[in-house]
Amino acid sequence: MNPELHRLIQSIQPADEDAMRAARARQGQLTKPPGALGALEDLSVRLAGAFGTPTPHPQGVTVIVAAGDHGVVSEGVSAFPPEVTPAMVANFLADTPAGPGGAAVNALARTLGAQVLVADVGVNADLPAHPRLHALKIRRGTRNLRAEAAMTREETEAAILAGARLAAQAMEGGADVLIPGEMGIGNTTPAAALTARLLNVPARAVTGRGTGVTDDTLERKVRVIEAALARGGSDPADPLGVLADLGGLEIAFMLGVMLQAAGARCVIILDGFVEGSAALVGVALQPHLRAYLFPAGECAEVGHAAQLAHLGLTPMFHLGLRLGEGTGGVLAAPLLLGAAATLREMQTFAEAGVPGAP
Template sequence: MSRPPFQFTIGSELQRLIAAVGPADEAAMQRARQRQAQLTKPAGSLGALEEISIRLAGVFGTPQPHPRGMAVIVAAGDHGVVAEGVSAYPPEVTPAMVANFLAETPWGRGGAAVNALARAVGARVYLADVGVDAELPAHPGLLGTKVRRGTRNLRREAALTRPETEAAILAGAALAVRAINEGADLLIPGELGIGNTTSASALTARMLGADVKNVTGRGTGIDDAALERKRQVVSDALARQGSDAADPLGVLADLGGLEIACMLGVMLRAAALRRAVVLDGFVEGSAALVGVALAPALRDFLFAAGECAETGHAAQLAHLGLTPLFRLGLRLGEGTGGVLAAPLLLSAAAALREMRTFAEASVPETGER
């Protein structure tokens, strides 16, 4: 008996969001490239910062971009697949870490790594419960966007329904609007949720047609036996044939997570509103794969922070055509890498915007620069 065809339906609100993502401003990039060539420095001497500044000109539609605020939006959600023993930590860690994000410390609210790093660079942190498998107490620092209490076990059935997936995406889009309205020009999607690298591995394998072993790593630091179990779980999920890469939203529903869908919404809305998106690591990369498949122009607004230590991240970045800014061996998540990278983007824009040209500085141009 033949299986029924996949349904490639997308709700009208999400369709409008996807359609709103247009390409970078090529004219602004060309003018920025011309300005970059006239700045008082040897050509190419600022390395990767020069191309970043040109890309930022395309994002913001001006040859002298002036991005300001930085915001990391951390989406929290749990995964039913944790029941398969794919993580070194139990699911109870997710709500406990939410409490840590909200804790009052001598240095300000939040005791997690991304809180500390964000304070160091002046970024604002938003925390959203989009799918934690617990009833969390109300807190002024916790944004209530819960779609459901965790996903279903993707090894055995689709993790989410399509309506649940779209609801999580649109919740992320609303969070992006809030962050932008409160001054953010650089948006950093982040995540919190035990089991999410298993989901990200399955998404990446399906979207890239990659071998499971090449995109499934140790996540929270599991041992060899658990890694083999995790790879088998991902293989079993793919073997269900519950989705097709030609239907990216269906893949996200089948194999994804609520926090992954939420981060996708952040990316799409940020791009639609012509803001830069700074990608952290592997889980964020899985959301970006789906996003670029839905809206190819989204790629123009994505900036890779670093290549993380998780297996498969390099393959994601290669597919997205993104060059990482650093390789620090990070694999924490939370948006930590993105927070570290955001000041580099601000610095790249400042150099393009504020440096004087040779003509402006009355500096003679002689010889090869």
């Protein structure tokens, strides 16, 4: 393993149990009936553990959208052609009357005042230079995972470290809540393959319709993933090997974002299924990563619930999202910020002088 990557993985510390105990005790004393804030109370306690303080104060939200293409698209597993990937990158960067970016993630991020960073880590096209594009291409798309390993281990580690470095740059700019997002036609296929291998479940159990494929295309997608798994090119005991064998450049990049954020005691909002596949690899590499992962919603992909169950994480909402880009993560950010504010800004009964304090 690359020494820089090894240090990054080892830098992630467990949740701060003392901060969590103090946060839980404070929640029980705030000016409300016990449990009245429902799941926000549990979120606030987890945030205390991640940030290492009973009164966490997250302030900077940044979405990092990684774009990459997939050789497996040649197998006919997607409803859209690969040319959509570079076109969507251009949309993320476009100047519009509302502001930078014309995609859903841009519109949603503007409502929150969140920053959106866009990285080309593996688009199968030569993208024009743009002041808001981070040109970090490792290679032009992955290989066809049905027939061979999608990436070499060196390419995989390079993509992870590229994500870590961009996350570090975002954190230097004030981000302490990071939302990994992705754009890559066909990327639910590697995400399903990763999930099937790491969870040791049949491909069919975790393979969904992605962008909305027909029944025939879904069946073809399942068969392609089954063939990829049957190659026996990786072992779950070697998570990086599984990622190289069955993953994607943007998936590896998002893993790097997660590792860097967790190592700095910042939190990660998980958007959906593709992000979940990166998280599975990350937690297999370093179980402490789980403490810093906050899933937004359970998306429409059939395998997402299995990922969350394996990670022991509860989604914040169920909106049937299946877009990617980090859109669900942006929608969840105000919930996390609000949960932290209850610990930090609400008064206890004693502080407020309210009679009948518990």
